[in-house]
Amino acid sequence: MTTTDGSGDGVLVRDVCKEFTSPTGEPLRVLDNVSMDVRPGEFISIVGPSGCGKTTLLRIIQGLDDADSGVVRVAGALPGRGPTGFVFQRASLFPWRTVERNVAFGLDLSALKGEPDHPTTKEARRERVAELLRLTGLADFAEYYPTQISGGMQQRANLARALAIQPSVLLMDEPFSALDAQTREKLQRDLQRVVAETATTTIFITHDIREAVFQADRVFVMGARPGRFVKVYEVDEPRPRRAEFQQSDRLAELAREIWGLLHHPKSEAVLAAARPTS
Ligand SMILES: Nc1ncnc2c1ncn2[C@@H]1O[C@H](COP(=O)(O)OP(=O)(O)O)[C@@H](O)[C@H]1O
Ligand SMILES: [Mg+2]
Structure with a gap:
């Protein structure tokens, strides 16, 4: 089955908004109409500046936190209901x-x-x-x-x-960021093998753009708060990914492009222009 209607072992996120209250009592909009559709068996990475709302989104998918509005389905069920x-x-x-x-x-x-x-x-x-x-x-x-x-x-x-x-779905929030670079690269390859063998749908948050590209079928780039996906990159390389791809020019080039989107001095304007008007 497809996941466009939220069925199958995929994840559907549609127009999710979330606001917190800051310590001074001001409303803090963290997620602004976030939508994504993860297909069964797909591996997606999420990158974005610190504090843009990545963990908040994952907690909502996990069922630890509620969205203020919008729809979330995990393997066709409400968050927190199925095995995650x-x-x-x-x-x-x-x-x-x-x-x-x-x-x-x-x-x-x-x-x-x-x-x-x-x-x-x-x-x-x-x-x-x-x-x-x-x-x-x-x-x-x-x-x-x-x-x-x-x-x-x-x-x-x-x-x-x-x-x-x-x-049905594996959620990972910066799982390797406390490890040294060599261990991290090894674990990335091991994770590739394991999720391919178990055909597990995976959402992987990372600060490390190369890691995001290496792992994922698609890389979702989130803009600064309020978080919202500003661009999705397809990574056209069969999984499980191997060491050669980790060291390839193609990976480096794509990572550089994503880095540019996130770090260019004009990235605010770039991100704003990339935002769908609604
Ligand atoms: N329970 C909470 N109460 C108030 N503010 C929160 C809470 N959880 C997260 N925030 C704020 O929401 C924003 C996004 O946080 P988070 O989702 O952890 O970002 P990221 O994982 O992208 O670094 C931050 O500004 C953070 O301070
Ligand atoms: Mg986080």
Whole structure:
């Protein structure tokens, strides 16, 4: 099925507005008629200046926050209803659980709740966890505790945990930004492989424009607050992406173009001109 009507395992965002109240009591418009349509299995990146509303949008898609107006559907359902996986910048593993028990957490929970779509036997759950540990390269570290593994491995474990429940949509908010460049590039390639194998629809927020281009079928560029998508770039390269593409001139050129849109001294005017009139 297509997602233009919000069905399928895609994400539909239509005319979403969100206002907060500033500490001085002024209304602060953060999202201004934001719309996007993520197809099932698609990988999209969102880039934009700090404070433009990226995290706010993701929280709304996740169901942690409500939009003031507009429509959001995640795999055809209201936000927060279906299985959604999250990975954030800070690793959020339970320090008292081993890597394996962390990855199993969501499955244990859904088994407790008796959710029908999840493996109900202990054996089936153990198999799912083992498969994800393999996919994320953590098979040899199942018995380790989070403090005993590196930051990169902790983010792999977070990814494995998020995917264990077979989410229809994976939401990632700057998941690799606390890691060193080399680890980050390795994790980008691993993520490519894992989401391709699991065919997971992914929304990936990043500050790193090259990372955005490397990962995504489409890069959504958000303008300064109030946030709104000012341009969408197609990245015409088959996924999963490989190391050669990471180092390619084509990637560098596209990243430079997006950087120019975000950083050019006249970018305000460029962005304003790119805005659809309504
Ligand atoms: N709960 C809140 N109350 C008031 N203001 C908020 C709240 N959450 C976010 N904001 C403000 O909304 C704006 C967008 O924040 P955020 O979505 O985190 O931006 P980004 O992720 O793009 O850096 C910022 O100016 C931030 O201060
Ligand atoms: Mg943010």
